[in-house]
Amino acid sequence: MGTLMNSPLLALVLMAATLSSAHAAAPGPTGEAMAATCAGCHGTEGRLGTGEFMPLAGMKEAEFIRAMQDFRSGKRLSTLMGHVANGFTDREVRAMAQYFARIQPGAR
């Protein structure tokens, strides 16, 4: 039993099985679906012409991810963005970042 559990191969197989089943059970919302929840303030597809809020279309992936992490940790001050950022996992923030990075910036 002890030797079996210590086998790196078995550990790898077990880990792969856990990962794939978790992935199949909860694929999560798409980047586009999550990004749509931002549009009420940040513009449809993140394309905001004018206004107080940050346009998100065309934002560099790393910049979006860092902003969301900093909102969540409180490092970056916000009114409600800290609360909103708490609703998304790191993987989901990355998916949103990838979506916005692909959108042409500027007003729609």
Place this chain on the structure above:
Amino acid sequence: MLNRRAFLTAGLKAGAALAFAAALPARAQGPAGHVVVVGGGVGGATAAKYLKLANPRLRVTVIEANRTYIRPYGSSEVLTGHVAMRDLDVSYDVLKSKYGIDFVFDTVVGFDPAKKTVRTAGRQSIGYDKLIVSPGIRLMYDAIPGYSAAAAETRAPSGWIPGTQTALLAKQLKAMRQGGTFVLIAPPKPYRCPPGPYERAALVTEWMRRHNPTGKVLILDPKDEFVTDATMQLGWHRLYGYNIPTDYLKDMPAGVKNSGRPSPIEWVRAKDGGTVEKIDTRTLAVTTLQGVEKADVLNVIPPMQAGKLAFDMGLTDASGWCPVERRTFESSVHKNVFVIGDASIADAMPKSGFSANTQAKVTARAVVDQLAGRAPGEPVWENTCYALAGSDYGLFVADVFRLKDGKIAQISGQRYLPLDAPLAKIRLAAAYQQAWLRTFTEDCFA
């Protein structure tokens, strides 16, 4: 080439050509269909727009009674003269011209879920592949003894669905005698715009400080709590000297102390006898469990149910709201029919414009997926509402929602502005509230 032509000719002779010819272009370009949206409020307009964004080849028709939308969010600012009635008007022109959405300005009077058609008062029969219904709310004027729809248009306006009653209420407030009492009757849960009655009370109090300094605002409430209650009351306390009830006082920041002097704004909860038993619309006397209050201006926000259309179409259950399958908001009663916005039963989601807006997006995507033969993806919804305790004093509620065991659950934790928030954040929230009115309208209607 020859083969296809021969096939079409044969089809024509067989009499099946009409259907096939109609289907052919659609198949050549990929899947499409006709989605009819009933109701052009926040939910319906957003659904129509996002359907077109997801698949521009879809035919989308909105059936709406009014040619211009009057936005309810921010409409209490008409009472204080911060905006005019015409500032609430929202045009459907951009949805028509930019997205190619068809509008039929008419009322639905018939519905055949088996034949997938709706019939309008103008005698049009409109067929659909999928039907999205966003019927909004109905104000139950008769639920309060003494009150009525007629009284709401004359003596005691509601203005919870903006229009002539909003303008009337603004006029009555301006004409109120010095030192008079503005009584606001708050609604029981569930209702549209949870912080709304309390924001309205705050804005009226602020207005009176300048124009009727001895006047008073009295909120009579059948509830003991409300959304944003602690942050809103802290705002009232700082701005107007409101006396915070003891049970809320213990969580307030250090140094917050009631003066004990009478405050121009008072909230009478259910536990303090705030539940209204009847009103007399002639004398504006309001009878509660604690006694009789005489109003100079009476604003009644009555109990609510799903919009009348939802009842006519048989989409409601015994609660008076519409049960839906939570992932897509497809009606639990009729297949291929989806109910979004305030009228739907959405568990933890408040009945707000922002909720309706994100519900519309999830449902639009699900409808497009279903029409293309794909399974709808994992949903996510949001609600972020800024509210005002005064023109420069903002607060908010912010939520992210996910599907959890077949129900909609709030998963983002803390919802409100922290009670120890610095003044800079509070002022910023007020500025964002004004900005949000513009960006939100744009996301729904342009």
